[in-house]
Each structure stands twice: as C-alpha cells, then as structure tokens.
Amino acid sequence: MEKQTQMMTEAQKKENKKNFRELQAFIDDTVKPEDPQRALMGVLHKVQNLFGYISQEAMDYVSERLSVPTAHIYGMATFYNYFSLKPKAHHKIHVCKGTACYVGGGARVLNRLKKELEIGEGDVTSDGLFSLDITRCLGCCGLSPVMQVNDDVYVRMVPEKVPVILKKYRSCCGHGIGHNGRRKKTKAGKKAVAA
Amino acid sequence: MSKQITMTIDGVAVSVPDDYTIMQAADSAGIHIPRLCYHSKLSQFGACRICVVDVEGMKNYAPACSTQVKDGMILQTHSAGIRKARKVLIELLLNNHPRDCQVCGKSGECTLQEMAESFGVKSDEFSFEGERKTFETDRSSVAVRRDSEKCILCGKCVRVCSEIQGANVLTFSHRGFRANVVPAYNLGLGESVCTNCGQCINVCPTGALLEHDNTEEVWHAIHDPNKVVMVQIAPAVRVAIGEGFGNEPGKDMTYETVTALRMLGFDIVFDTQFSADLTIIEEGHEFIRRLTQKGKLPMITSCSPGWIKFCETFHPEFLENISTCKSPQQMMGAVIKTYYADKSGIYPAKIYSVSIMPCTAKKFEAARPEMNSSGYQDVDAVLTTRELIKMIKEAGIDFNRLKKSEFDHPLGESSGAAPIFGATGGVMEAALRTVYEVVTGKELAQIDFTDVRGLEGIREAVIPVNEIEVRVAVTYGLANVHKLLTEIEQGKRQYHFIEIMTCPGGCIGGGGQPYPAGEAEALDTSVYEKRAQGLYGIDERKVIRKSHLNPDITKIYQEFLKEPLGKVSHKLLHTHYHARHPKGVPARIKDTVNLFKAK
Numbered sequence: 001m002e003k004q005t006q007m008m009t010e011a012q013k014k015e016n017k018k019n020f021r022e023l024q025a026f027i028d029d030t031v032k033p034e035d036p037q038r039a040l041m042g043v044l045h046k047v048q049n050l051f052g053y054i055s056q057e058a059m060d061y062v063s064e065r066l067s068v069p070t071a072h073i074y075g076m077a078t079f080y081n082y083f084s085l086k087p088k089a090h091h092k093i094h095v096c097k098g099t100a101c102y103v104g105g106g107a108r109v110l111n112r113l114k115k116e117l118e119i120g121e122g123d124v125t126s127d128g129l130f131s132l133d134i135t136r137c138l139g140c141c142g143l144s145p146v147m148q149v150n151d152d153v154y155v156r157m158v159p160e161k162v163p164v165i166l167k168k169y170r171s172c173c174g175h176g177i178g179h180n181g182r183r184k185k186t187k188a189g190k191k192a193v194a195a
Numbered sequence: 196m197s198k199q200i201t202m203t204i205d206g207v208a209v210s211v212p213d214d215y216t217i218m219q220a221a222d223s224a225g226i227h228i229p230r231l232c233y234h235s236k237l238s239q240f241g242a243c244r245i246c247v248v249d250v251e252g253m254k255n256y257a258p259a260c261s262t263q264v265k266d267g268m269i270l271q272t273h274s275a276g277i278r279k280a281r282k283v284l285i286e287l288l289l290n291n292h293p294r295d296c297q298v299c300g301k302s303g304e305c306t307l308q309e310m311a312e313s314f315g316v317k318s319d320e321f322s323f324e325g326e327r328k329t330f331e332t333d334r335s336s337v338a339v340r341r342d343s344e345k346c347i348l349c350g351k352c353v354r355v356c357s358e359i360q361g362a363n364v365l366t367f368s369h370r371g372f373r374a375n376v377v378p379a380y381n382l383g384l385g386e387s388v389c390t391n392c393g394q395c396i397n398v399c400p401t402g403a404l405l406e407h408d409n410t411e412e413v414w415h416a417i418h419d420p421n422k423v424v425m426v427q428i429a430p431a432v433r434v435a436i437g438e439g440f441g442n443e444p445g446k447d448m449t450y451e452t453v454t455a456l457r458m459l460g461f462d463i464v465f466d467t468q469f470s471a472d473l474t475i476i477e478e479g480h481e482f483i484r485r486l487t488q489k490g491k492l493p494m495i496t497s498c499s500p501g502w503i504k505f506c507e508t509f510h511p512e513f514l515e516n517i518s519t520c521k522s523p524q525q526m527m528g529a530v531i532k533t534y535y536a537d538k539s540g541i542y543p544a545k546i547y548s549v550s551i552m553p554c555t556a557k558k559f560e561a562a563r564p565e566m567n568s569s570g571y572q573d574v575d576a577v578l579t580t581r582e583l584i585k586m587i588k589e590a591g592i593d594f595n596r597l598k599k600s601e602f603d604h605p606l607g608e609s610s611g612a613a614p615i616f617g618a619t620g621g622v623m624e625a626a627l628r629t630v631y632e633v634v635t636g637k638e639l640a641q642i643d644f645t646d647v648r649g650l651e652g653i654r655e656a657v658i659p660v661n662e663i664e665v666r667v668a669v670t671y672g673l674a675n676v677h678k679l680l681t682e683i684e685q686g687k688r689q690y691h692f693i694e695i696m697t698c699p700g701g702c703i704g705g706g707g708q709p710y711p712a713g714e715a716e717a718l719d720t721s722v723y724e725k726r727a728q729g730l731y732g733i734d735e736r737k738v739i740r741k742s743h744l745n746p747d748i749t750k751i752y753q754e755f756l757k758e759p760l761g762k763v764s765h766k767l768l769h770t771h772y773h774a775r776h777p778k779g780v781p782a783r784i785k786d787t788v789n790l791f792k793a794k
Contacts, residue, residue, distance in 0.1 A: 037783065056380055063780050069363030070379035070388075070780065078368040 019050045020061070027065050036066040044077060053084040089124045089131035091169045094148040098137035105158075106145035110134070112159035113147075116166055129170065200266035205273070213266070217248055217259035221272065227714075228272050229281065229310060231400050232349035233260040236718045236790050237358055240350050245284055245310070249274040256280060282314045289316065290323040292401075293344050301402030304710045307347060308401075330375060335383025337407055337562050338391035338555040339706075343375050346403035352376060352395035359699060359718070359790070361674030361782040362505060364389045376403075379777075388508045388779035390673065392501035392697045393555030393579075393706015397717040406555045406707055409576045410586055416547040416575070417460040424547045425463040425535075426456055427527045427606075430471065431553040431617030431702035432580045434729030438709040439584030440594040445725030447733055450599030455587050456551075457600065466602045467550065468609030470527035471616045471625070473751070474498065475742035477768055478520045478622075479629040480759035482692055486663065491515045493668075493683070493690040496622050498522045500560035501697030501706075503772055505673050509781045510680050511774035519769040523616065524550050524557055525566050527606065528573030529767040534755045535606060543569060549576045551583050553617070553705035556697065565770045579707025608747040611740030614733040619671040619701035620647035620654065621730070623694040627658055627667070628741045634660050642740055648731075650700060650723060652787040653679055655690075663691075671696040671704075672788050677781045699790050703727055718790055 008016065026046050031039040043066065047058045054077050063070045077083045095101075095110045110132075114120060117130050124131045138146050143155035149169060154161070197212040204221055211220040221228050222235070231243035239261050247256035249271040256277060257270075271277065289311060296302050330343035353365045353376060364387055368377050378387030396404045416422045433449040442448070456464045482494050497503060497518040506513055521529070528550070532543040550557065554577075560566065561574040578586075587594055601607065612628055615621030624644045631639055646656035647667065652675045658665045668690045670679050676695050682688045698704045700723035715722050739745060756763050 059379070060777070067780055067783065069357075069366075069782065070777070071363050071366035074377075074379040074381075075366035075368055079370050 016051070020058075022050055023047060023058070023061070024065075027062075031066065037068050040066055040068055040073065040076065044073070044083060048083050052088045053086055055085075055087075086124060087128055090129050091149055092131050092133070094133050094135040094138075096136070096138050096144070096146045096148075097134050098141065098144075100141035101137075101145040104144035106147075108159050109145055109147060109157045109162065112162045113166075116162055130166070200264060200268075202264055202266070202268040202270070204270055211264060213264065215264050217250075217257065217262050217264055217268075217270065218246060220264050221259060226272060228259045229314075230260065231306060231310075231347065232351060234351055234354070234398060234716070234718070237351060237354040237398075240354065243284070243347070243349055245281055247277060247280055248272050249277050278314070281310075282316055285311050285314055285316050288347050290325075291327050292347070293327075299345070299402040300405045300408065301345075301399075305402055306400035326372075328372060333383050333385075334407070335385030336389060336391065336559070337385065338558040339384050339389065339393060339396060340405055340407050341376075341384060342403050342405075343377075344403075345401045346376055347401055348374055348376065349400055350376075351398040351400070352404055355394045355398050355718075357782055358785075359672050359674055359788055360390065360392060360394055360697075361672075361677045362388060362390055362392075362509070362779065363782055364779075365395065388777060390501040390504045390508070390697065391556035391559040391706075392673070394698065394718075396555065396706050397708070397710070406579050406582065407558060408582065409558065409578055410582050413549055413576050413578060413586070416549070419547075421545060422547040423462050423541050423545050424460065424549060425465060425531055426461040426549045426551060427465045427467045427470070427524070427531075428452060428456070428551040429467045429524070429553055429617065429702065430614045430621075430730060430733075431705060431708070431726065432551050432583070433614075433733075434617070434726045435553065435580055435703065435708045436584060437594075438712060439581070439587075441712075442595070443725065444711075444715075444722045445727075445729030445732075447729050448594075449733070450601065451594060451597040452551075452583075453602055454597045454600045455592050455594060458592055458597075459586055459590055461549070463603045465527060465531065465606040466609055466613075467523050467527055468613035468616070469606045469745075469747060470523040470530065471613035472610050472742035472745045472748050473526050473530070473768070474520055474523045474616075475612055475622075475625050475629050476748060476752075476759050477526075477764055478518050479626050479633060479742075481518055481520060482626065482630055483634060484760065486665075486691060493693050494518055495693045495695055496626075498616065498622055499695060499697045499702075500554070500556040502673070502676065502695045504556070504559070504775070505676065505697070507772055507775040508777075508779045509677065511778075512684070513680055514772055514774065517772060519771060521566070521768055521770055522557075522560065524552065524577075525560065525573055525770075526768050528561070528566065529569050530606065530751070532569035532571055532573060533767060534751060538605070543571055546571075547575050548573065549578060550574050551578050551580065553580050553702045553708045554698075555579060555706040557707075565772070568767050568770075580705075581707055581709055584709060605747050605750065608745060609737075610742050610745045610748075611734035611737035612742045614730045614737075617702040617730050618648070618727040619650065619696050620644075620669045620694065621701065622696075623647045623667055623669050623692070625742060626692070626694075629743045630665075631658070631660055632741065633743065639741075647694075648727075650720065650727075650790070652789040665692065666690045667692045667694070669694045671701055672699050672790075673697060674782060674785065674788050678784050678787060681784055699723065700727065703730070720790065 043062055047054050059073045097106050117125050119125055119132055121134055145157045147154050147157050197214040199210050200213045201210050204226055209220055209224040228246045230246045232240045241258050241261040246259040248259045250257045251269040333341040356365050357363045364378050365376050368375050416424050434445050437446040437448045438444055453464050485494050495516045497520050528548055531548050536543040558577040561577045566573045612625035624647055627644055647669045654669045656667050703726035704723050711719050711722050
C-alpha cells in the first residue's frame with residue numbers, strides 16, 4: 001500500500017487526494033449511520049469507478065467509515081470480477097489466443113509484447129501505461145492474428161509491428177488518446193487512429 | 196412461542212419444537228448425522244452438504260443443518276441414495292485434497308479422514324488425475340500455521356473468528372478454484388490482526404489449521420548436553436492432558452505429568468501455578484494502588500495474550516487500563532533466568548526454558564520483544580497441551596500407569612488460588628482473596644466467590660472492601676470483550692476491576708487443548724465444565740488457598756524481590772504494551788455470546 005503511494009507522481013497523489021474527498025462526500029451523503037454496513041456494495045462500486053481500482057488504502061478507509069472488518073471487504077472485493085485490486089493501465093492490450101489467431105501465430109506476437117513491456121499476462125507495467133491480457137476471439141478470425149489496444153483493433157499482426165504500435169501509445173497525447181486511456185473527441189467525431 | 200411437533204427419523208418418533216432444524220431434532224434424539232460445516236454454536240452455513248437426508252415427499256435430498264422440521268415429517272438419515280451421495284461428496288473433496296495423511300499433523304483426529312474411512316471410500320474406486328488447488332502454506336505466524344491446500348472451505352474458522360472472537364481476521368477470498376480462506380489483503384496470519392487464540396484450530400475439521408509445531412526444537416534442547424532444560428506447566432494443562440490418553444476431561448493429572456516430563460528428559464520441572472501466585476501478589480497490590488491513589492480504573496487483567504493483542508489492535512484506548520503485570524508464564528520465565536539461575540549457580544545462557552500451555556497465543560507472547568527482561572529471551576519455547584501429548588506418545592510413555600512425583604523447588608509450590616487461573620473468573624477470585632485480606636487486614640469469612648464462577652458470557656459482582664464497594668466483571672470470548680469495552684466507553688457499565696480471558700471458558704477452552712473425544716465437539720459446554728470442576732477440585736484440596744500465604748512466595752520476596760511493585764519487580768515482572776498496526780475493526784456488537792447457559 002505505502003509502496004503504491006510512494007510510486008505515485010505528484011499529479012497522481014493530487015488526484016488520489018481529490019478522489020478520497022469525493023469518496024468521503026459520497027459516504028457522508030448516502031450511508032445511513034444506523035446501518036452503515038448495508039452500504040458496502042454501493043461504496044465499493046464508487047471506489048472502483050473513482051479510482052479505477054480498489055486499493056488497500058481505500059479498503060482501510062471504507063472499513064473505518066462503515067465499521068466493516070477489512071477481511072469482509074477484501075472478501076467481497078475479490079469475489080466480484082467487476083472489482084479490481086490492481087490499478088488498471090492507461091492502455092489495455094488484449095491479444096487474441098482464439099483458435100484462428102493461435103494457429104496464425106498469435107503466441108509469437110504475445111511473446112514479443114511480453115519482451116517489449118517486460119511483464120507477463122495479467123500484469124501492468126510499472127509506469128502504469130500498459131496492461132497485457134489474453135482474450136478469446138475478437139470476432140475477426142479471417143484477419144488473424146489479432147490484437148487490441150483499448151478500442152483499436154490491429155489485424156494480421158506480426159511480431160515486428162509490436163514496437164511500432166507501442167511507440168504510438170507511449171507518446172499517446174499526440175495521437176488522440178488521453179492519459180486516461182480514453183479517446184479524445186475529434187472535431188469530425190471520427191476514429192483518430194488506424195493501424 | 197414455538198410448539199412441539201412430532202416427526203419420524205429413521206423409524207424413531209421424535210418430538211421437538213417446531214423451530215428446530217432436522218439436525219437439531221436428530222441431535223436431540225441421539226441420532227448423529229455426519230457434518231463438516233455445521234456447528235451447533237455457530238451460525239448456519241449449509242456449504243458442505245454432507246448432512247443431506249432423505250425426506251419423504253421431497254424431490255431433492257435436504258440438508259439437515261438448514262431445513263426446518265415439519266409436523267409429521269418422515270425421513271431417513273442413511274438410505275441407499277444418501278449413503279451414495281455422501282460418499283461422492285467425500286470423494287470430490289478428496290480429489291482436491293493432498294493425500295499425505297501419514298505425515299499430516301491432524302491425522303487420527305481429522306473429521307475428513309474419519310468420514311472417508313467410515314463411508315467406505317476406497318482409493319481404487321476413484322482416481323483423479325486433474326489439477327488440484329495449490330497454495331503456499333502460511334507460516335508467518337509463530338502461533339498458527341495455515342495450509343490452504345488442506346482446507347475444504349467449511350468456513351467454521353471464519354465464523355468462530357467473527358461470531359465468538361469478534362476479531363474477523365479470516366474471510367473467504369476469490370471464488371471457484373481460487374477460493375481460499377485468508378486474512379484481509381491476503382496477509383499472512385503473522386502480519387494480520389490475528390490474536391493467535393487458536394479457536395480456529397479447534398473447530399477445523401482437517402489439518403488446514405494447526406499450531407506452529409515447536410516439539411522438534413524442544414527435543415533438540417533436551418538432547419543437547421550443554422543445555423539445562425527447565426519446564427513449567429500451566430493450570431489448565433493438568434486437567435485436560437489426560438484426555439489425550441483416554442481419560443475423562445477434568446481428571447487431575449498434575450503429578451503424573453511431572454513424572455512424564457522428567458522421563459522425557461526435562462531437567463527441572465516447575466509449576467506455572469507458583470508464578471500465578473506471584474502474579475496475584477503483584478497484580479493485587481497494583482489494584483490496591485490504583486484504587487487508593489486514584490489510578491486509572493477499571494484495571495483489566497493481563498494474563499491472556501490473545502486479549503493483549505486484541506486490545507493493542509482493536510481497542511488501544513484501553514491499553515492504560517491493562518495491568519502492567521506480565522502473565523504467569525512470563526513471570527516464571529523471568530524468575531527462572533534470574534532468581535533461580537543465581538540460586539542454583541546455573542549460567543542463564545545455558546538454561547533452555549520451556550512452558551506447557553493450553554494456548555497458542557502464548558507462543559506469540561514468549562516471542563514478544565518486551566519479554567527479555569532477564570537479559571535473554573525469558574521463555575525459549577512454548578508447547579501446547581496437544582504437543583506435549585504427542586511427545587509423550589512418541590517417547591512410548593504409558594501415561595495412565597505413571598507414578599506421581601513432585602515439582603522441583605523453589606518454584607513449584609502453589610496455593611489454591613493458582614489452579615483456578617485456568618477457568619474463567621479464576622484470576623478475579625484469586626485476586627479478591629488476596630486484595631480483601633491485604634486491605635482490610637481481616638480474614639475472609641467466605642473464600643469462594645461463586646458469583647464470578649460459571650460459564651455465562653459476562654458476569655458481575657460487588658464486593659465490599661472496607662468502605663469501598665468494589666465492582667468487578669468477568670468475561671471471556673473476544674466478542675463479549677468488545678461488547679463490554681464498548682459499553683464501558685458509552686458509560687453504560689462501570690467497574691473497578693475486570694478479568695478478561697480470550698478463550699471460551701477461560702484457558703481450559705484454549706486453542707492448544709486436546710481435541711474433544713467421542714461425542715463431544717469443539718466448544719462443548721460439558722467438556723469445559725468438567726475441566727473447570729477439575730481445577731476447583733485442586734483448589735479445594737489445597738491447605739493454603741490464598742496466594743499471599745504461599746510460603747515460597749514469602750521467601751522469594753525476602754530473598755530477591757523485596758517488595759511487591761518494587762524495583763526488581765518493576766524490571767522483571769511488569770511491562771507495557773503499545774497500539775498496533777494494522778488497526779482492526781471488530782465485529783458489530785451483538786448480544787452477549789453465551790455458549791453456556793448459567794447454572
């Protein structure tokens with residue numbers, strides 16, 4: 001937990017503080033003092049949506065405010081797939097390992113990504129920029145192997161394309177993708193990026 | 196208001212209240228339905244399905260633990276279909292369970308093992324080659340070790356920790372194949388808010404939860420020619436150890452245990468009851484000082500290490516109220532390596548000090564950094580009653596045929612006030628016997644304080660000592676403790692002196708005591724009552740029944756300590772505790788947990 005805060009940049013720390021203030025206001029508004037435990041699920045949803053994940057710091061805070069033991073909160077937070085205990089990355093990479101993509105060499109693409117990012121499946125890079133996950137079929141098997149970064153699909157992938165694509169997202173601001181991983185709105189409302 | 200209904204279980208007509216479950220009805224009729232997740236003292240769970248029964252007119256088999264009885268209900272507890280269903284359930288559990296019974300610490304006392312055998316599960320009838328869950332064993336705690344691979348997710352540990360102990364250390368995390376029982380944030384037990392009480396061990400049906408085994412290092416010290424191995428045994432051990440050798444709970448086997456300890460190779464055998472008397476002198480005088488010199492009140496006892504950690508973690512605002520006295524175990528440890536070392540001329544570094552305790556939290560207490568006042572670790576190793584039984588069996592000692600022998604001097608003599616430390620209310624009673632006589636200078640007319648005895652969750656009494664009406668309270672079980680402390684904070688309760696014990700029934704129900712044999716189950720009233728009777732019996736048989744009249748206590752003050760709360764006592768016998776992180780949030784306040792009806 002402390003490590004997480006230590007690793008934060010000043011801007012992130014500021015945002016974290018802001019989020020806690022909003023969480024505090026949410027609990028003040030919605031939680032009934034006579035039965036605070038009942039509000040746990042709603043409060044965890046709020047935490048997930050505010051921070052993008054549920055940190056130990058947030059669970060400790062919710063525990064104190066709602067007088068729910070941290071063990072119960074941890075149990076609930078790990079039970080539901082909707083909740084994440086790790087910070088989500090700015091850019092979420094999914095590599096297809098469905099049948100067609102697998103046969104077409106998806107594994108080689110995956111290995112290259114692991115090498116470039118220095119992380120394994122299900123992990124997030126230490127700078128919080130990329131996450132790497134496996135997916136099963138993106139519905140375009142004819143164009144295999146396929147990978148996806150955020151909402152952008154890259155088709156007929158070869159390992160050599162990996163560094164080029166990653167570079168785009170590393171300097172993300174110039175490519176219409178905000179730091180939050182969401183697409184910036186363009187005037188035309190068109191998709192800003194194509195492979 | 197419930198009314199009586201009549202039903203038929205296995206052809207036997209049974210009359211029970213209509214709010215009973217099938218399980219309760221069968222139990223009251225003396226019919227034992229197999230169970231893994233059900234426990235009569237804990238909330239309903241309905242997870243294991245081993246207790247399914249065949250109810251006439253019902254489409255599916257019904258779980259007995261969570262199906263309410265109905266008038267005219269007819270059911271079978273072991274029809275052909277039920278037997279088959281149970282066998283399959285056990286097979287499924289075994290498929291995801293390590294097959295290492297021979298080397299498992301719970302072997303012979305494991306419910307799962309017992310069921311597999313009694314249901315006739317044969318290894319050649321089911322073979323499973325698929326993936327099994329893999330978890331690392333949690334050895335972070337010096338008191339409790341958790342092997343998640345052996346866990347069958349019955350949830351009894353989670354419930355006892357929350358409902359009886361109010362500590363909520365454990366939870367189910369994740370789900371499906373990854374489901375596990377862990378403390379918050381997947382911390383090790385040693386880093387968590389765990390109080391080390393060991394009640395989870397007592398209710399665990401498999402070997403998933405066990406005490407941290409220290410027998411090997413004790414054997415090592417015994418075999419080491421350069422060590423002088425000294426041992427002390429706690430009051431609650433002597434009335435429970437016999438259970439490991441087929442005796443009734445409560446049978447006093449003090450002096451057989453002394454013989455056994457010598458045969459095992461311990462050089463000197465002392466009695467924790469001596470230091471219990473010493474605790475009463477120090478704690479009694481501390482109480483008198485607080486009472487007469489406007490010190491912090493209520494004063495709370497400090498003998499139970501589970502309670503100490505609970506207070507540090509959950510209620511640090513009460514740390515000033517805790518008596519500064521160390522527990523009898525630690526007083527003995529400190530005295531052995533100073534007073535006795537001097538007296539006998541044994542160099543303290545050569546002394547290996549072992550204690551036999553009914554308790555897992557004592558392992559944690561002995562390892563605390565506060566407990567080095569002799570210049571060495573005061574107590575080197577702590578064994579539970581169960582571990583000592585194991586050592587005696589390993590050595591091939593026929594415990595039931597042993598001759599009696601006496602403790603060594605000068606730390607082996609005790610008064611009748613000392614054995615009752617092992618039962619809830621005992622420390623209070625022992626302290627009152629001394630406090631009354633020291634303050635008033637008069638002899639007590641009635642030595643038995645029966646108001647503080649018994650097994651009710653929270654007990655109170657008012658004792659007139661000179662002009663002061665001393666209000667005392669006694670409680671056990673950390674959920675009750677939390678309730679009591681909260682109500683004190685709210686101003687609803689006011690006391691001068693409180694005795695707090697972590698475990699149900701006091702030390703006799705400790706996390707290191709033998710697993711109940713035969714019909715008895717964990718947290719069983721009848722077992723606790725018999726063990727308590729055993730201790731009160733020892734008290735009654737003693738000629739001297741007040742700590743301040745113990746001649747060896749007088750002697751140690753003359754020769755070494757000089758005066759209660761004096762300079763030497765302060766250095767060796769007293770300590771302070773500090774607030775801990777992570778700070779825990781205890782359970783919501785419920786009613787007082789009364790596992791046992793007041794008699």
